[in-house]
Structures are given as structure tokens and as C-alpha cells.
Amino acid sequence: MNKKSFGSRLVAAPYYVWAAIFIIVPLLIMFYFALTDQNGAFTFANIMGIAKYKKAFLISIIYAVIATVITLVISYPMSYFMTKMKISSQRMILLIVMLPMWMNFLIRTYSLITILANKGIINTILTSLGLKPLHLINTPGAVILGMVYDFIPYMILPIYSVMSKIDNSLLEAASDLGSNGFSRLKNIILPLSLPGVISGITMVFVPSVSTFYISQKLGGNKNLLIGDAIEYLFNVGPDFYNIASALSLVLMVMILLCLAVMNRFSSDEEDLIV
Amino acid sequence: MKTLSKIYVGLIVFFLYAPVAVMIFFSFNGGESVWVLDGFSFDWYKSIVTNQYMLSALKNTLIVAIISAVISTVLGTAAAVGIHAIRSKFAKKLANTVTNIPMMNADIVTGISLMLLFIFVGELIGLNESLGFATVLIAHITFNLPYVILSVLPKLRQTDKNLQEAALDLGCTPLQSFFKAVIPSISTGIFTGFIMAFTLSLDDFVISYFTCGHYQTLPIVIYNMTKKTVTPDVYALSTVVFFAVFALLVLYNAIQNDSEKRRSK
Amino acid sequence: MKKIIAIFLTFLIFSLCCSCGYEYADIEYRAKFDRSLAGTELNVYNWGEYVSDGSDDTIDVNREFEKMTGIKVNYSTYESNETMYSQLKSGGVSYDIIIPSDYMIERLINENMLKKIDLNKISNFDLIDNQYKNLFFDKNNEYSVTYNVGMVGIIYNPTIVGEPEHSWKTLWDKKYKDMSLNFSNPRDGFMTAQMILGYSLNSTKMSEWKEAAELLKKGKSVLQSYVMDEIYGKMETGEAGIGPYYAGDYLTMLETNSDLKFFYPNEGTNIFVDSVCIPSSVKNYEAALMYINFLLDPEIALANAEYIGYASPNISVVNNKDYYYYGNPILYPKNEDMPYTEYYHDIDPKIRSYYENLWIDVKLY
DSSP states (O other), X not given: OHHHHXXXXXXXXXXXXXXXXXXXXXXXXXXXXXXXXXXXXXXXXHHHHGGGGHHHHHHHHHHHHHHHHHHHHHHHHHHHHHHTSOHHHHHHHHHHHHGGGXXXXXXXXXXXXXXXXXXXXXXXXXXXXXXXXXXXXXXXXHHHHHHHHHHTHHHHHHHHHHHTTSOHHHHHHHHHTTOOHHHHIIIIIHHHXXXXXXXXXXXXXXXXXXXXXXXXXXXXXXXXXXXXXXXXXXXXXXXXXXXXXXXXXXXXXXXXXHHXXXXXXXXXSSOOOO | OHHHHHHHHHHHHHHHHHHHHHHHHHHTBSXXXXXXXXXXXXXXXXXXXXXXXXXXXXXXXXXXXXXXXXXXXXXXXXXXXXXXXOOXXXXXXXXXXXXXXXXXXXXXXXXXXXXXXXHHHHHHTTOSOOOSHHHHHHHHHHHHHHHHHHHHHHHHHHSOHHHXXXXXXXXXXXXXXXXXXXXXXXXXXXXXXXXXXXXXXXXXXXXXXXXXXXXXXXXXXXXXXXXXXXXXXXXXXXXXHHHHHHHHHHHHHHHHHHHHHHHHO | OHHHHHHHHHHHHHHHHHHTOGGGOOHHHHHTSOOTTTTOEEEEEEETTOSOBSGGGOOBHHHHHHHHHOOEEXXXXXXXXXXXXXXXXXXXXXXXXXXXXXXXXXHXXXXXXXXXXXXXXXXXXXXXXXXXXXXXXXXXXXXXXXXXXXXEEEEEOHHHHOSOOSSGGGXXXXXXXXXXXXXXXXXXXXXXXXXXXXXXXXXXXHHHHHHHHHHHHHHTTTEEEEESTTHHHHHHTTSOSEEEEEHHHHHXXXXXXXXXEEEOXXXXXXXXXXXXXXXXXXXXXXXXXXXXXXXXXXXXXXXXXXXXXXXXXXXXXXXXXXXXXXXXXXXXXXXXXXXXXXXXXXXXXXXXXXXXXXXXXXXXX
8 A cells, every 4th residue: 555655656756856957946046146146156236236127017016917907807797797608608608718818929919009009900990980099009008908918818717617616506595595686796706706816816917917028019118017127138148147037036036925925815725835 | 687798798709809800801911011901812821831931930839839748748647646645745735836836937937047047057068059949848848747737636636546446456556557547537637738738838939938049939930020020921820820729629619518418418 | 246246145145044033043053052061050140131031022042042052041030239149148049140230240259259251262252342341340351241231310201200300309309209219229229319419339438328328218208119120010001200220121111111211310320230250159160151152142142132222242232233222322322422420339348238237227217
């Protein structure tokens, strides 16, 4: 018996080796870069130098929070309505929601330009109706819209999958006991769908806060988000690897903190040390 | 209420598909722009067949996606079995946490940390080129692994603990019992993991961007194209990919429906 | 007399052959090429839109090279000298051919990152105009072979911005708010401000760089976006009204949007040379030499010059009356029309790191 379970544990050995070399060691190397200068001498200068990037951090967080809130507000009713449909139409809609996730996100973002541009589709329609064209592209709004658009399926799917598991008899029982629609939502659906909401929030917030490309294309490359700043620094030259590593490190710590806070809210069966 | 909810769902679907529609629409553009419409043509579809950069990038993408999906499915399934068998609570937590890192972490951080590792090692052993096929493959396997593990683990939890022991009692060797009793009961998890790994790898841009060197995958080529003027051939290729995925999903759905019907019978 | 007619006829046939495309080049032409390296690979790292790629019935230069030599070309592109440098320096990738600009070549030579080019094997080297040999960044012409020459100017669309003043200041003009573009790479970006301030583009005074950075920050409120090759789409469709870019690219845009106009600002501008170089980490040196020689071939150089639209240093192109841009006043201005120009030089590493950081400040502002 003991032998058997030892055997089963051993089959994971290759994975542990892999994880050590390709998950842990890279992070340690990044840590090393963040705490050394170009010549390899220990320094706190990079960590201190991050102050310069506070605006980029701030904008990234603000944009990501707004985008996450918007996606949540849009996705929650969407998921709810989906669960109320016939099973066959639920499958259909699910497929429709998932399909854009298989499209390259660069292409999806790029085709938004065609819609939002000064001479894009929206403004062409507006001017042909005799209305004044709107200034849409190269604004913070366009960047946030890009985030919402690119990551919305990651919000709809987890909320939907949790909601669809809510036992209908529970709701029926509640209405039999005289609770109205609002209190059913507040007392049953909201608490039961919370784990889906939490994972949706993390799945939208993390890529939004760390994205590069979206702001470069939809925001006119004027307001660097933290992801753009990191990418830019890696493209200036190895002299900037240290500061870029420090920024990545801070970004990672920030994300892990958010996840830890989020984990407190959800009673996840998967215990994690964060 | 019913119609209102239908309108709402319809609006969201419209929002999701407006850019996709734009893409499909402009892939038939007669002109060279993806902004200004200039007649109708199939020329861009013809041109992707002759565009060697795109075709070789497509080939590269598929190679990496298939190999990384296979390796990560094998490694990941074994890992899930091993993690499932861990008794110590702390060790289990540790394993789960490490597994979650590449999934939870920002892609850009994963990409950069891997790139730093590859360059660091490359310098140590004196390579004059440390990035390439091997490094993208390693990177893809690394970010695929957690998805495989996390789709197999729940299935393992659902399987009856006595199943394997029963098989052992009936005279199977441990290895036989594993392949004959355990694997079939977690096969849907393994399959889901494989599909997820394959599609994630197919679509990955950020991590490949930092680790690919000369081995350019399709998202990298598309990225380079969007730096200049995008011509409709990119859209044409994406449209083809879109419909291919669409067909696959419909097929997958049909098979699932079918098997469910059979089961209910 | 017969002889003359015969020569004339052969010449005519030859030129007809050329006009009907390179595809049909005769066997003799192919025989000129050494196929001893067939099956090897050549990694070429070039600017975007910087080689004739076969679109619109032009010659696909890389494919032709593959056909002639059997060497596989792995072609990738960058959008600034800095990105190219970063890739090369990181050791992540190695290239056999790169095409940096003057100041970057100077830096690469200083940092021992280039390999000497064996000019004995570049039989077409004589086709390079003498004024583009032994340039300041490579005085003995050991490391580089000039590929293109150009100047920076301002492109505008009169249907959107009317007739602007011929000055860099137009990029700061509030009239053109959200219509104007600027460079997203540091040297060119700083240049637009340095020209207004009247400072040298190679200033060694930190205060002057600082002042230019402050001016650039001020300009951000007017700016629509920072661009490199994205400017093509933006100017061609009228998405933006005015922006600085390289003269040759203006001529390419003009083919799509005939409204566009161009000027060299009164304050003066940057003149640059982009040259073909071989990095010291080269893996296929002999093939790289063949590629350089191939780029200088009259027909290939002509195809590139017409596709790219930059001024060519190749006398066989410049003196060819059939050359599409033959005597073009923007590419080849007469001496009296020539604006004040200044080359970029590699700067003391301290100053360089200072301005690179300042540029990040501008971007972050």
C-alpha cells in the first residue's frame, strides 16, 4: 500500500524538476537582476528608481480597475440571462462567447481601430447622419474599451459556470417562502455566484493591468502602461534589464497581493500559500 | 423580461462580434487598406497561399502547439497523479502554489523571467544565440502545464479511491492498474487539458515574444505586421483560422451532445 | 554600321527583358552566383518596409536571393536602431546581416560588435558613390556598405491642416491638436525639439537635452500619437494631418494618397545613412558577403530604391534615366535647395544613458 502511493508520488518527479528549473529559477534570476546593477553589484537603486514609474503604475491600476468593473457589470446579467435559457441555446451562446478567445488578440485589438478611428466606422455613420464626429481613438476610453473587449469572455465564463450550478429548487423554495426577486438575488444568487465573480475579476484584472500593446495601438502610445514600460525598457538594451526586472518584480508582487486578497473572499478548495 | 434579456444577450454578442465582422469584411477588400473599402476581391485569400512568411509562421505555430501540448499533457497528467497522492498538507499546498504561478502571474512577467533564464544560461555556456525553437517550446510547456494539471486533478478527486486497489487485488500490476483503471476515469480531464494546452499555445503572443528568437510563430508575425500598415492578408488568414476553429467547436459540441443523448438513453 | 545596329538590338532586347521582370533573368545571370552555400541559412535583420518584397509586381529581393544561391533567408524586422541594438546585445539571437544607421554603427564598432567586411568579395562595391564611402562613422570603410541615404521632413495633408508654416514648431501648434504625430524613437524625437531650440543634435550638455525633453513634454498635449511605421496608415487614410518622417517614406505614401505634401523645415533637419553591416556574432559570414553584394547589384538596387523610395548611394541607380525617382527634388535636392543638415553621432555613454532616461520621462509624462 505504502509502496503504491510512493510510486504515484514519484511520477510527479519530472514535473517537480521542470517546475523548479522553469518556474522558480527564472523568478530568482529576475530577483537577482532587480537587485543588482549592470556590473552585477548589489544595489537597491532599481527598486528606488521605480518611483519614476509611479504614474505608469497608477494609470495601469486605474484603467484595469475601471475595465474590470465594466466587464463585471456587463457580464453578470449576461451570465444570469444565459442560465435562464434552454440548454441547447445555452450551449450555443457559450460557444459564441468563447469563439473570439481563439482569435488572435492582436487582430481583435487592431480591428477595433477600424471601428473607433477618426474616419472609422462609427464616425462614418455619425457624419452620414449629419452628426458631429466623435473623438474616440487615442483616448483613455479607447484603451479601457480595448481591455473590456479583449478580456470579457474571461469574466462571463466563470460566472456563468458557477451560476449554472445553482440549484433551481433553491430559488423555487425561496419564492415559495415569499421572498421577492430582489431578495432572491441578494440572498441566494449573489452569494452562491461569488466564487465565479472572484475568479472572473482576477482573470480580467491580471491581464489588463499588465498588458502591453493595447495602449500602444488604441491609446496613441502616449500614456505608457506598466506593461508598455517594461516592454520598452527591454527594447532599449541590456543596460535597462535591471530596472525592467525591478518593475516586473513589483508588478508580480502587486498581482500576487491582489490574488491573496481575492482568495480571502472565496472559500477555494484549492489551498494556496499566498 | 424575456425579450429584454434576449435583447441584452443580443447586444453583448453584437459587441463581441463587431470587430470580428470588421475583420471578415475587410479581408475581402479589393484595396490594400484595412480602413478604407475599395471593391470586393478574393485576392488576399490567394495571397496567403503564396506568402511564405505567413505559411512558415503558421507551420512553426502548429509545430510548437502540438509538441508542447503533447509533452505538457503527459508531464501534467503524471504531475496531477503525483500531487493527488501527496499526504502532507503543506507539501500539497506548496505544489499547488508553484503550479499556479505561471497561470496567475502576468504573461509579461513569465515571459521576461524565462527570457532572462535562457539568456543567462546561454551566456554561461557561451552560446552566441540562446533563443530559438527549444526555448519557445520550453516556455509553452511551462505555461501549459498548470492548465493540464488543474483539469486532471478534479477528475482524480472524483474517481473512487478503491478502484485502483480493486484492480490490484484482481491481479493487475501497479502499472497496469494505473493504465486500466485510473487513466480511463480521468480521460475527459486529460482531453480537456490537452485541448486547452493546444489552444493556449496556438494563441500565445506575449511569452513567445520574449523567448522566440528567430523561431517566429504566427502571433509574432502578426505583431510585426501591425507595426507597419496592416494589409488585408492578415485578416484573410485570421478569417480562415476563425472559421476553422468555429467548425471544430461545432463538431466538438455535436459529439458531446451525441454522447450525452446516448448516455441518457 | 551593322555592328552598331546589332549592339543596339541586343541592348534593346536586354532592356525589354529587364522590364518584363527579373523572374525571367537568363541562365547566364544565375551562373554568376555561387551555389556552394546552398542549403545554409542567412538571418537578416532589417528595418520594416526596407526591402522590395514582391508586392505590386516588384522583385521579392529575399526570394530572388534564395533562388539564385539556394541559401534560405530568415528575415525579421525592427522599428528602431535601439531595438536592433538591444536584440543584438542581449545575446538571445544572432544575425548575419543588420542595417543600422550611422550613429548606431559608430556605437557598434566602439563596442566591438561588428565584423570587418571583406570588400574583395563585394565585387559591386565600386557602384557605391565615392561620397558615401569612408564616412565619419567608419573612416576606413571596413565595417559598413551604404544601403540608403535620407533626410527627415514633415509630411502633411493640406485637406486637413491647410498650409502649415515650414517649421518643426507646427508639431507643437495647438491648431493641429490631435492631428499631429511624432517619432516614438529617442534620437528622432529629440531632434524635432533640438532643431527648434537651435541645439546640436549631438549636444554634450545635459542641460540642452533636458530642455529638449521639457519641450517634448509640452508637446504631448497636442500630439495624437507617437508612431514609427504606423504613420503610413495614419497619413494615407487622413487619420492624422501632419507628422515628421523620412522623405523616402513620404514618396511611398504619395502613391496611395496623392493629397499629401512634404517639406524640409527651415530650422534644418537630420541627414542619415543606413548601411549594411555584419555583426561579430555572425554565423554564416560568406553568405552574408554574398547578400551584401547581391543588394548592390544594379537591378536589385534599382528595385529596392523604387520600392523603398529612399535616396540610393548606388551610381548605377542614380544615373539610370528609367529610375522612377530619377532626379527627384525631394530625394536628390540641388545644392541651393539643400536644407541645413546634421548627422547623428554616437555620444558619450554618460550622455547617452542620460538622454535615454529623459526619453522614458517624456514617454511617462
